[in-house]
Amino acid sequence: METVELLLSGFATALTIQNFFAAAFGAFLGILVGAMPGIGSLAGVALLLPLTFKFNPTTGIIMLSALYYSNMYGGSYSSILLNIPGDTPAVMTGLDGHPLASQGRPGVALFTSNISSFIGGTIGILILTIIGPGLARFGLHFGPVEMTALMAVAMTSLGWLLGDNPIRGMVATLIGILMATMGFDAVTGLPRFDFGSIYLLSGIPFIPLVVGIFGFSQVIEMMEKRNTARGFDIDKLTLKDSLLTKAETLRILPPALRSGFLGTLIGVLPGAGATTGSFLSYLMEKRLGKDGHKLGTGRVEGVAAAEAGNNAAAAGAFAPLLSLGIPGSGTGAVLLGGLLMYGLNPGPRLFQTQPEFTWGIIASLYVANIITLLVAIMIVPFLIKILKVPVKMMIPIITTICIMGSYSANNSLYGIIIMLIAGIFGFFMKKFGYPIAPLLLAYVLAPTMEKNFRQALQISDGSMMIFLQKPIAAVLVGFLLLTVLSPVIRWVIGSIKNQPN
Amino acid sequence: MKRLKTRTILPALTALIGLVWVIVGLTKYGWWVEGRPQSGFFPAIIGGLLLFVSILAVMSEMKENPPQFLITHLYPILAAVGMVLAALLIGFFPALILYVFGWLKWYEKYNLFTAGLTTGITTALMYGVFYVWLRVPFPTGILVELL
Numbered sequence: 001m002e003t004v005e006l007l008l009s010g011f012a013t014a015l016t017i018q019n020f021f022a023a024a025f026g027a028f029l030g031i032l033v034g035a036m037p038g039i040g041s042l043a044g045v046a047l048l049l050p051l052t053f054k055f056n057p058t059t060g061i062i063m064l065s066a067l068y069y070s071n072m073y074g075g076s077y078s079s080i081l082l083n084i085p086g087d088t089p090a091v092m093t094g095l096d097g098h099p100l101a102s103q104g105r106p107g108v109a110l111f112t113s114n115i116s117s118f119i120g121g122t123i124g125i126l127i128l129t130i131i132g133p134g135l136a137r138f139g140l141h142f143g144p145v146e147m148t149a150l151m152a153v154a155m156t157s158l159g160w161l162l163g164d165n166p167i168r169g170m171v172a173t174l175i176g177i178l179m180a181t182m183g184f185d186a187v188t189g190l191p192r193f194d195f196g197s198i199y200l201l202s203g204i205p206f207i208p209l210v211v212g213i214f215g216f217s218q219v220i221e222m223m224e225k226r227n228t229a230r231g232f233d234i235d236k237l238t239l240k241d242s243l244l245t246k247a248e249t250l251r252i253l254p255p256a257l258r259s260g261f262l263g264t265l266i267g268v269l270p271g272a273g274a275t276t277g278s279f280l281s282y283l284m285e286k287r288l289g290k291d292g293h294k295l296g297t298g299r300v301e302g303v304a305a306a307e308a309g310n311n312a313a314a315a316g317a318f319a320p321l322l323s324l325g326i327p328g329s330g331t332g333a334v335l336l337g338g339l340l341m342y343g344l345n346p347g348p349r350l351f352q353t354q355p356e357f358t359w360g361i362i363a364s365l366y367v368a369n370i371i372t373l374l375v376a377i378m379i380v381p382f383l384i385k386i387l388k389v390p391v392k393m394m395i396p397i398i399t400t401i402c403i404m405g406s407y408s409a410n411n412s413l414y415g416i417i418i419m420l421i422a423g424i425f426g427f428f429m430k431k432f433g434y435p436i437a438p439l440l441l442a443y444v445l446a447p448t449m450e451k452n453f454r455q456a457l458q459i460s461d462g463s464m465m466i467f468l469q470k471p472i473a474a475v476l477v478g479f480l481l482l483t484v485l486s487p488v489i490r491w492v493i494g495s496i497k498n499q500p501n
Numbered sequence: 502m503k504r505l506k507t508r509t510i511l512p513a514l515t516a517l518i519g520l521v522w523v524i525v526g527l528t529k530y531g532w533w534v535e536g537r538p539q540s541g542f543f544p545a546i547i548g549g550l551l552l553f554v555s556i557l558a559v560m561s562e563m564k565e566n567p568p569q570f571l572i573t574h575l576y577p578i579l580a581a582v583g584m585v586l587a588a589l590l591i592g593f594f595p596a597l598i599l600y601v602f603g604w605l606k607w608y609e610k611y612n613l614f615t616a617g618l619t620t621g622i623t624t625a626l627m628y629g630v631f632y633v634w635l636r637v638p639f640p641t642g643i644l645v646e647l648l
Contacts, residue, residue, distance in 0.1 A: 054635055167558045171515050174551040178522055181544040185530075192530050192540045193522070216581070223573040226609075393611075396604040397623050399581050400597055404627055407593075408637040416585055424578060431568045432511050450543045457538055 007129055010359025013058065014367050022059045023364050026066030027372040031379060033067075034074020034087065035386050036394065042087075042330050042437070044071050046214040047398065049207055049338060050405035057342035058357050064338050065318075065361055066368035068331055072274060072314045073117050073376045076307055078387055080109045089274040089310035092282040096295060096302030103298050107242030107380065112303045114376040115244070116256040120308030121369045123260030124267060124315025129362055131268070132351070135323035139348030142324075144455035145466055149476035151449035154326035155442050156483050166487040168434045176442030177449075179204055186447050187454055199414045206337045208406035208418040209443070213436055214330075216402045216423025219395055221430060226392040237380055244300075252304035255285045263309035267316025273329030274310040274317075281309025315365060322346055322358055325448065330437025337444045347448075507567040509559045516555035522548025580604060592642035594632075598624055 013019060029051075033044035045068050052060035075087035080097035093113060100109040142150065155173050182193040183203025194200040244252070259281035266277040285305035286292045295302040320326045325347035327333045339346050344354065351358050379386075406419035426436055460466035468474050522544050526532075530541030580600060587596035601623050605616035631637045 050635070051630065165561070167554060167561055170554045171512060171551065171558050174547055174554060175515055175518070177547045178518065178544065178551060181522070181547070185540040188540055190530075190540055193525065193544065216577075219577045220574050223577060224571065392609050393605065393619060395577060396580070396601045397619070399577055399584075400601060400623060400627060403581060403584060404593075404597075404631045404637075407639065408631055408635055411638055413585070413589075420578065420581060427574070428511055431570070432508065432562075433568075434511065453543060454538045458536065461536060462533065462538075 003129065003133060006133075006355060006359045007363060009356065010361075010363030011366075013356055013360030014062065014363035018055075019059050019062050019360070019364060020367065022055060022063040023066040023368045024371045024375075026063035027070040027368050028375050030067040030070030031074040031372060031375050032386065034071035035077040035379070035383065036074075036389060042334065043214040043218045045331050045334050046210040047401050047405060049210060049334065050408050052338065053408065057344060058360050060342060061335075061339060061344070061357075061361060062364040062368075064335055065364060066372070068335055069121065069311075069314060069365060069368050070372040070375070071331070072121075072311050073114065073372055076113045076117070076303075077110065077383055080113060080303070081106055081383065081387055089278045089313075090306075091275075092278040092306035092309075093303055095282070095306070096297070096299050097306075099296070099298030100300070100303065105241075105298075107237055107239075108244060108248065108300065109303055110237070110380055110383070111242040111244055111377070112248070112252055112300045113307045114373060115249075116252060116259075116304035116307040117311040117376070118369060118373045119253075119256040120260040120263055120310070120312035121315050121365075121372075123257070123308075124264040124312035125318075125362070125365045125369060127261075127264045127268075128315055128319045128365070132319050132323050132358075132362065135319055136348045136351040139324050141472065142348060143470075144452040144459065145470050145473045146476065147452040148449060148456050149467060149473040149480065150324065150326065151445050151452065153476050153480050153483070154320075155438065155445055155449070156480060165433065168432075169438055172429065172434050172436065172439040173442045176439035177446040179209075179439075180443045180446035181450070186451050204443075205409055205415060205418060206341055207409035208415040209422045210334055210337065210440065211402050211406045212419035212422030213426035213440065214334075215398060215405075216419055217426030217430060217436070219398050219402065220423065220427040222391050222395055222398075226390075226395060237383055239377070239380055242377075242380055248300055252300050255281075255289060255301045255305040256308040258284065258288070259305045259308035260312045263312030264316035266309075267313030268319045273332070274313040275329075277313025277316075278306040278310035281305045281312075315369075318362070318365065322350060322361065323348060325350075326445070327441060330440055333437065333441040333444045337440070340444065508562040508565055512555045512558035512562055516552050516559065519548045519551030519553075519555055523552065576608070588642065589640065590642050590644055592645050593639035594624060594628060595642070597627060 014023065029048055030044065033048065045064070048067055049064070052063050055063065071087070072089065075085065075090040076093040076097065079085040079090040079094035080101050083094055083098040085091045085094055097109045097113060100106070155177075180203070182200055183191065184201070185192050191201050262281050262284055263277035266280060267273065282295070282302060282305050285301055286295050289295065289301055289305070291299065291301065317327065317329060317332050321332055321336060325336065325345070327336045336346060344350070344357065402419055402423070403416055406415040407413070409415045429436055429439070456466055457464075466473075467477050526541030526545030526548055530544070531539030532542055532545065533539060584596050584600040587599060590596075598620055602616055602620040605611045605619055606613065611619075632639065
């Protein structure tokens with residue numbers, strides 16, 4: 001009952017004219033950027049982060065949340081129409097979406113994607129509403145010891161799981177932590193690792209770093225694909241051709257509902273984001289679906305499963321983000337960085353100290369979900385034109401956004417310099433196969449981790465055994481060890497399997 | 502030898518960064534004093550871990566094939582630096598117009614209309630969002646200030 005009251009008060013916040021339009025604007029921009037091939041949700045949210053400066057924290061974060069959420073819708077469009085996924089979660093959508101489009105039914109594929117995203121997202125937001133406060137109450141039992149272990153789990157789960165080479169994930173994570181140690185020490189307030197530069201006294205600024213490492217690195221990478229021609233099998237899309245028949249609607253409901261629940265569950269887990277959500281939902285549909293064996297040939301069930309899974313995971317990821325302060329993905333880390341930038345500390349106490357803000361965000365997700373669906377349906381006739389924008393035309397435009405956005409962070413050329421260095425570094429990381437998302441996640445979480453780690457050791461007088469003496473921390477440490485050692489375990493199992501006898 | 506030079510550059514650099522953090526952390530910011538971890542405590546631990554993992558990375562990268570780099574990868578970097586330098590001289594928005602139009606017309610070989618229209622829309626959007634809406638005080642440039 002209390003949750004309902006709080007949610008209603010959240011709607012009162014979300015439905016103020018300013019917040020409503022911020023959510024609508026975020027939904028529109030997010031879907032547009034997500035639909036543009038070659039940008040992706042992470043770079044999209046990073047590039048649009050400076051736009052939230054104008055607003056107060058609640059409105060800014062509502063816009064950012066809508067941006068993040070609607071990006072998931074847009075990512076599937078290029079996957080369906082061009083077989084070029086706008087983002088990794090959309091890879092599974094293309095498996096059935098593109099064959100369906102090639103069979104002359106692109107509108108149906110897009111409509112299925114939109115409706116399933118809406119269903120999956122709604123399930124995710126409903127579950128977030130129910131479990132979010134409970135998770136926060138559980139989080140209140142966390143002291144410095146448990147928080148340190150939790151932060152370590154959050155960092156490693158993403159760093160170790162991404163990419164084929166866990167060592168690269170570790171390097172990325174550790175670099176992110178080191179970058180966060182520059183500037184003022186959060187415990188003593190003394191400057192450190194500034195190397196005599198007044199600019200580095202306040203550390204590496206978040207926005208130029210994010211814009212550079214995701215946005216500008218993408219521009220450099222785009223130079224490889226700037227002449228790629230995009231072939232369209234269709235010239236025109238209309239809303240009329242996109243509508244689903246009654247039979248098709250009934251076919252997509254079970255996979256969308258199933259995947260909605262599974263996706264949310266995956267989204268709540270630290271480190272397992274929308275990509276895992278869509279991947280496992282699709283696999284589940286292949287195994288459990290009535291015509292699972294036909295998936296991959298242009299079935300609406302395949303599109304529904306993948307899209308409901310990834311949107312549900314994106315919504316579910318808000319639960320650990322708001323209640324425990326741990327983002328489930330790189331995009332979530334950008335969002336967390338945005339919250340910190342506004343002086344808000346996501347974590348167990350956020351639900352208690354800032355209920356208006358927290359419930360405002362949750363309520364705004366319901367609003368954004370409806371607005372995004374409407375925008376997504378209305379944008380269908382214009383999609384061909386949006387997707388036809390050549391990559392080579394986007395290069396100078398995105399570069400300009402990167403320069404302007406990073407300058408506007410602190411009205412200084414220093415922001416642009418950081419953006420350029422971060423962009424070049426990010427490009428090299430991508431080329432050498434190092435995942436970037438763990439770096440950002442570690443950069444955002446490191447100050448909290450360091451503060452709690454030092455406090456924990458001060459309590460125990462320097463003994464690391466304290467991490468095994470507290471039950472919650474011990475469980476988390478066990479999980480951490482399992483994650484860290486999983487590549488070794490996999491290697492041992494593989495070696496045993498490969499032995500002749 | 503070429504493989505060694507390219508694939509190992511990044512982990513070698515991160516190993517060096519890790520080493521710097523260990524040395525500076527321990528010598529300048531301190532480890533543990535009177536039952537309290539000092540400012541260098543956490544960075545030195547992470548620096549040490551990074552050094553160790555980077556050495557492992559250097560060894561594993563030697564077995565991998567080097568990625569391909571193109572000269573064109575440099576162009577957006579040079580163009581961005583050029584735009585920033587031009588902005589200091591003539592102001593941000595004239596530099597933006599020059600950059601976007603120049604890139605589309607002379608590098609991408611778009612016709613005058615397409616390059617002009619794209620430049621016009623981009624400039625209007627940037628001006629509207631950053632200058633009018635966000636009120637970012639962009640420098641007007643040395644030349645304009647002199648005039």
